[in-house]
Amino acid sequence: MQFKDLGLDNRLLKNLMHYDFKTPTEIQQQAIPYSMLGKDLLASSKTGSGKTLAFLLPMLHKSLKSKAFSARDPRGVILVPTRELAKQVYSELRTMLAGFSYTATLISGGENFNDQVKALRRYPRFIVATPGRLADHLDHRSLFLDGLETLVLDEADRMLDLGFAPQLRRIHRAAKHRRRQTLCFSATLDHDQVNDIASEMLNAPKSISVGTSNSVDKDITQRFYLCDHLDHKEALLDRILEQEDYRQVIIFTATRNDTERLTDKLNERKLKAIALSGNLTQTQRNTIMSQFERAVFKILVTTDVASRGLDISNVTHVINFDMPKHTEEYVHRVGRTGRAGNTGDAISFVGPKDWESLKRVERYLQQEMSFSVLEGLQGKFKGIKPAKKPVSKTQAGHAGAQKAKPKKVTKKPVKRDKSFYNNVDVGDNVFIPKKKKAPVIDDDNE
Ligand code: ADP
Ligand code: MG
Numbered sequence: 001m002q003f004k005d006l007g008l009d010n011r012l013l014k015n016l017m018h019y020d021f022k023t024p025t026e027i028q029q030q031a032i033p034y035s036m037l038g039k040d041l042l043a044s045s046k047t048g049s050g051k052t053l054a055f056l057l058p059m060l061h062k063s064l065k066s067k068a069f070s071a072r073d074p075r076g077v078i079l080v081p082t083r084e085l086a087k088q089v090y091s092e093l094r095t096m097l098a099g100f101s102y103t104a105t106l107i108s109g110g111e112n113f114n115d116q117v118k119a120l121r122r123y124p125r126f127i128v129a130t131p132g133r134l135a136d137h138l139d140h141r142s143l144f145l146d147g148l149e150t151l152v153l154d155e156a157d158r159m160l161d162l163g164f165a166p167q168l169r170r171i172h173r174a175a176k177h178r179r180r181q182t183l184c185f186s187a188t189l190d191h192d193q194v195n196d197i198a199s200e201m202l203n204a205p206k207s208i209s210v211g212t213s214n215s216v217d218k219d220i221t222q223r224f225y226l227c228d229h230l231d232h233k234e235a236l237l238d239r240i241l242e243q244e245d246y247r248q249v250i251i252f253t254a255t256r257n258d259t260e261r262l263t264d265k266l267n268e269r270k271l272k273a274i275a276l277s278g279n280l281t282q283t284q285r286n287t288i289m290s291q292f293e294r295a296v297f298k299i300l301v302t303t304d305v306a307s308r309g310l311d312i313s314n315v316t317h318v319i320n321f322d323m324p325k326h327t328e329e330y331v332h333r334v335g336r337t338g339r340a341g342n343t344g345d346a347i348s349f350v351g352p353k354d355w356e357s358l359k360r361v362e363r364y365l366q367q368e369m370s371f372s373v374l375e376g377l378q379g380k381f382k383g384i385k386p387a388k389k390p391v392s393k394t395q396a397g398h399a400g401a402q403k404a405k406p407k408k409v410t411k412k413p414v415k416r417d418k419s420f421y422n423n424v425d426v427g428d429n430v431f432i433p434k435k436k437k438a439p440v441i442d443d444d445n446e
Helices: 010-016 026-036 051-065 083-096 113-121 131-139 156-161 165-174 192-201 230-243 256-268 282-293 327-334 352-365
Strands: 041-045 076-079 104-107 126-129 150-153 181-186 206-210 220-226 248-252 273-276 299-302 315-320 344-350
Touching (some): 010 083, 026 041, 026 051, 026 181, 026 206, 051 083, 083 104, 083 126, 083 282, 113 131, 150 192, 327 352, 344 352
Parallel strands (some): 041 206, 076 126, 315 344
């Protein structure tokens, strides 16, 4: 099947030629024709599978083929969890709008509110927004959504994990009329809050699930190294950055403090690193992302603020300097490499405090991992054996195991603890000296 077989407006097909791809991805093949009918959709597919076009194309097609409900209200609103993702989706939207008289605007947190009010007064036809700021504008009456035709929730599970349910409901109420179409995309449908929101906001939706969200793309090679302590992690990182043939790297740390500390260390060694964390101003965040996209910097050191959605094709390596606290973020982090058919390397450091996280990732991916070793950098830590039911050496797959034995493990639903919603998270604090303030993890904050 090719894009031209989907029955999309020719002008959209022409704009699609800006990209080089001809064949829609599986989620696109399934979601686009169905959404073009104007029906509600609840869809999940793994990261990097082309969900953005899966909602942009039907939304724009529908607008081209029908008269607007209102001359002033936006026709389409796309909600995303983070500001960086909002910018990226906005730029993809602009590409698809080339040659049309349609206007679009980006409404995300951290930017000047009054400038946004002015932009909204020009009645943009399409809006990409983070939910917090869009809800503020509704309260401020700088926009109305009575004429909204398509509402898209992108990365719905993440928006809900970040505590955006009240803002999503606020937006839903402002646009509550029979003819609104709602497209909800989530990395997983196995999420209570997503199902609750879907039952409130979607009207008899069709569920489409392509592949599983709990799998890592086959083009991404995963490697794990056991580590004793922080110095050991740093030595491994040095060696890896020396040896690997990388174009750009994203390094994930547990906390903002670690992000900055590590960036300084890398820069001392002239490795062109830059730190991105949620405590920066939006202007700083934008500058950093755009510099990284233009490859002014080769290494981005960040927290889970950048784990979702970002699509930078030069990223050949993702390094988990600390394992993520929330299991599914592992899949999203490593999904920042291997974009659009490229291959990628995902390297994770597993110290004593990362061990539990690794075990959860193994259960989530239903895969038992083996460890690699770098010459001269083998540590003492060999993993933590379960306290009650010790398993034999061969089953344990601890350090030194050469082959990963795929082993089916029953998947447990992931439960968030309350600290996650409050954006307070201690993460991997094994290396933080006692008495220091609890480190702040970076979930997005708008
Ligand atoms: P997701 O939202 O599912 O993580 P994206 O929409 O960000 O994925 O798309 C991931 C990458 O795949 C982007 O670089 C995008 O341009 C590219 N892409 C999208 N659709 C296709 C396609 N049909 N064929 C090839 N590449 C595609
Ligand atoms: Mg996406």
